[in-house]
Amino acid sequence: MPRKSANESARYDPVTMSSTTINDQDTQESGITDEESDRLVRDDVRQPRTDTDRMRIVIGVLSVCAMVGIILGISLGGRIEPPDDLLVTCSPNAVSTKEGFSKCKLVCAQAECCNVPKDHPESCATEQADACEAFDSVCTILSFDYDGDGKVDVLEHVHVPPADLLINELCQWDRLQTEEGYKVCEAACKPGNCCSDDIDTCTVTNPDACKEYAACQILHVQHIMTIPPADPQLEDLCAPEVFDDHVEYNKCKEACTPASCCLEPDDVCKVQNPELCSGYDACGILHGTPKSHPLSVESQVLTKCNTAALSSAKEVGECENLCEPAMCCFNGSSDACDKTEHDDWCDQYAACQTLEFMDNKMDAKAAVQDACSDTSSPSGLETCTNVCAPAICCFDDTQNCIENGMNNLRCSHYEVCGVLYENDKDPNTSVKPNPVDTEMASPLNMVEEIAAVCTEELIVTPDGREECMNLCEDNLCCFAPGSQNCLKDHGETCVVYAGCSILTEEEEDNSSPPPPPSNNNDFPDVPSSFHNQISERCLETKLNTQEGFTQCYDICKRHFCCFSTDPLANCYNDHTTECDDFMLCSQLITPVQETVVSKNAEEITKQIVDGVCDATSIQSSTEGFENCRSMCADHLCCFSPGGMKSNCIESKGVSECLKYKSCSNLIVVEEEPPVVYEPNPNPENKIPDFCGDDYVNVHGDQNCRSICKERQCCLYEGGEGNCIFTNYNHKWCEGLELCLNYDDVKLDAEINSRIYSCNVQWSDQCDAICKERSCCLQDGDDNCIHSAVRFSLPI
Incomplete structure (x- = not known):
């Protein structure tokens, strides 16, 4: 840039907002001295600014910022980062001095690329939207320098007068339907127009006054939706009993069409027409569900x-x-x-x-x-x-x-x-093929039919065998060998079809090794009446009392994994049939309302849970019970029987579950403590089948260890707890000597045998065993009932 000559000086033109060059000769010829020139410039600056002038000032500020950015080496379109002290640097107090104003302007200059049009290659408004927003919300304060003196004074804050006391009435939706009404509202809102500006000058400096103009937002809605009053006969036109006739159905549909916006997710229509929309409530039958409109x-x-x-x-x-x-x-x-x-x-x-x-x-x-x-x-x-x-x-x-x-x-x-569906639900909770699914509505009838048709006398004939096969063919995997066997995943269904095994007995191949024993205790076999009870016990209307909640919980506590939102804990795909049967159980772990204390789980403490789930509060009112139920919904799985996938202590953590210990107040406790669930093992799985050398050499000893631990009760001494002659017949324990090869099995059996013996006669040995397990009885984080699995046995 060429240097100015000695007889030239630069002046800032406040109108064009540009620097102009003035020759001394020009001022002399015009008769204007330097002193007069300076005075004229100052006088002009003091004149009240028009909106155009103010905009020019803003543009000028931004231009200066851009120039400063270039000087600092900050190029347009580069990476910008709001400094940690931006709020302090550009605070109202800081920019009230010229030095502070200049410092804020210098920091804000690096965000010049935010103001470049988005389609410009140097714009960063889209790629760095978060950073631009951070700068914009703070750097706006620079535009408050209305007198251009390089600082923001308190007196420069825009003043918003109080709103008309009738402004809410003047700006109602129905008044805006006429041109005259619209103009009246517009006039009442004019003194507070700046409250709606993109630059929050008014709102920041006049927060209370701007609130009085809230009704004026109606003027900024681009499309005002209006609907006519509902047909007086609408309820009759949309009555459920007339919907089986297409002519009557169309009459309802036509009567509801003018108010279709009332049913849309965007509730602008309802906000604008609350009373008119309520007149169309009968139209909900056109889009209702079996719960909202069961008679449609x-x-x-x-x-x-x-x-x-x-x-x-x-x-x-x-x-x-x-x-x-x-x-x-x-x-x-x-x-x-x-x-x-x-x-x-x-x-x-x-x-x-x-x-x-x-x-x-x-x-x-x-x-x-x-x-x-x-x-x-x-x-x-x-x-x-x-x-x-x-x-x-x-x-x-x-x-x-x-x-x-x-x-x-x-x-x-x-x-x-x-x-x-292109996007199915989460695969951990979505449906999957079910090879042995069956109608469980009347399992007893199916059992009786199979027993009558699939007899030894009848299946020897072609017709008799075909009739039995028709009943059983879809469920023969219950009796299939090896990996084809589905008993593990579909135990309940296989029980119904147990009589079908007669079709496979004559074809049994003893040369192949037996299938591995099932170690899945999540869903034990249950009587057929169980399925008939769930619909009655888990009715939604019965879940708002302790007694009703407990009845449903007792049925459902083993099936919470069916509905878990944790992919690792969800078991729907493993037990599709059972989970479908117990679908009503999902109501127990679904909050009935927003958590009353906090939406942030991290903010909930044990003291908060104890307060919400206080036994007296739960028993004294329905509201108290539902508050606790909502808070505990996601943690009821902590109380599911141990050793099952529905028990979430491992996934949620011991401390987390202990925090929700008071949730147990939702459940009515009987006089006798709950019995720990014990599986009903299959006595057909024999120890020699899985622990013999031939099997172990080929398949390893995992299944042998499993069946030996399952039957360690056979080793109990003194008769107490011994299951050779009590729970099962002696075949259950045949081949027990093969289990003695595993020291951990012998040790567990020895300790558990002593525990059972302590129930009969106390000894010093019992003191030692119980002292080792004393942590099971501790309160708080010291409790080890869930972390020390070996200790969580009957004592």
Whole structure:
């Protein structure tokens, strides 16, 4: 840049906001002295600034900042980083002096790239949005220098006058529907317009005054949604009983169309039209769930025509009667309900198409598989979509089957429907193929039928054998050898089909080694009546009292892993059938409301839990009980029987579970302490089969150790606890000598034998054993009942 001559001087033009060169000769010719020139400039600066002038000042400040940035070597588009002391450097107190103002301006200069248009190659507004936001929120204070003296004075803060006392009334939505009303609101809001500016000058300096203009935000809504008043006869038009007629259904739909925005997730429409939207409440039946609108046609179809509800001729008949008006939607037998003309009406009957794929066996699960066997054509895809309608909640992460009222749904029956969804639920909680799934609604009937058909006398004939095979063929994996055996994962179903083993006995091959014994104790065999009890005991209406909650908890405590949100703790894929049967249990571990104390789990202390779950508070009011239930929902698994996957002490940690110890107050404690769950081992698994040299040399000793530990009670001395002649017959302990090769088995058996003996006669030896285990009885973090597994045995 060329240097100025000695007779030239630079002046700052406040109008053009640029530097101009003035010759001494020019000032002399015009008769203006240097002193007068300076005075004129100062006078001009003191003139009140227009909005245009202020904007120019802002632009000038930013321009200077850019120049300073260049001087400092900070190039546009480079990486910017807000300094830790930015708030201090640019605080109102700091910029009230010229030195502090200059320092803040220098720091803010490095964010010049934030103000470059986003489509410019040097812009950093998008790539460094967080940094730009940090600078912008603080550096805005530089624009408060309205008089241009290089600092921000308190007197320069913009003053916002109090709002009109009637401003809330003047700016109501209904008044803005006319041009006159809109102008009245606009005029009332004008004194506080700056409160809505992008630069928060007014809001920062006049927070209370700006709050009075909150109603003015209505002027900034781009689209004002309005709806007409509802039809006075709307409730009759949308009554559930008229929805089986497509003409009446369309009348309801047409009457509800003007208020469709009231049902949209974006609640702007409801905010603008609260009273008018409430007049359309009856329209909820068009989009309701079995829980919100149980009497609607769609809700009844979903609950009565899903696979779990089609396990008997009577239930199939109920579905057929319900679907009769709309079967023409699927077979095209009548133009009266042509799907192209009455698409929405037919959609509420979608699940009815399952009936088309059911044969005489009424196998609803197979019907779903057949319906979705070909989704390559539009018609095939539509058919699969219809049949899968009840199971949307199984795949959609935004839905919950229980909350929707689909309590009887069996997601495992709809596994094939996954083809319809690009993004299935988490694989740890989604459905998976179930090779031995069966209708468990009436297992006793199935047991009786198998017992009658699959007898030695009948299966010797071709017809008799075929009849038995028809009942058993889908579940023969319960008796298969090796890796094909499914008894471990589907024990309950295999119990129902136990009589089918007669088909495999004559084909048994004794040359192959026996399958490994099942060590999975998560789901022990239960009587068939168990499944009939769960629907009654776990009704939502019964869960708000200790007694009702306890009854459901007692059934469900072994199945919490089915619904765990922890991928490592979730067991749905391992026990699909059982988890479906116990779906109602998920209500116990779902909070009934937001946690009343804190949404941040890290902020919850033992003292807080103890306060919320105080026994007196729980027993004195429903609100107190539900507060504790919400807080404890995610930690009930801490109280599940030890040794099961549903027990989450290992995943959550001992200290975390102890913090929620008071949650046990939700459960009514009987006079006798709860019995630790003990599995019912299979006596058919014999020790020599797994501990013989031939087996161990090929397969290793893992299974041998497992079966020996399982039967260490055979080694107990003195008779107390010994299971040779008590719990099981003597075959249970045959080959016990093979287990003596493992010192850990002998040691455990010796100690546990002494523990049982202590129940009969106390001795010094008992003192030593109990002293070693004293930590099991300690309070707080010193308790070792869950960390010292060897000690968590009956004492």
